[in-house]
Amino acid sequence: MIQLTESALNAVRTAIAGSTQPVEGLRVMVEAGGCAGFKYMMGLVAAPEPDDLVAEQDGVKVFIDPASGPVIAGTTIDFVxxxxxxxxxxxxxxATSSCSCGKSFG
Incomplete structure (x- = not known):
């Protein structure tokens, strides 16, 4: 499905530890928009949506909206x-194209 680098895992763990609200994991999805056609969206959530795909990597749960799954299959997320x-x-x-900011793709 998707992979998080060690740096990304550490960033997500730090964000979860610093959250004032209960957090179960990271939700990743894409939406139409951005300068290249689609834009990545992600954020900490208290629980997955009922139809989310759920993956776990080194203790970090990642929830992926089912419509986004095929579009981001094989994606590696890093934190730089x-x-x-x-x-x-x-x-x-x-992705067949991307913008210079790296946050959207086509």
């Missing part, structure tokens, strides 16, 4: 820190 800033990046083998 650079001079320009820090954030999550997506290496999606399904």
């Amino acid at each position: 820190v650079s001079l320009e800033g820090s954030g999550f990046t997506f290496d999606n083998p399904q």
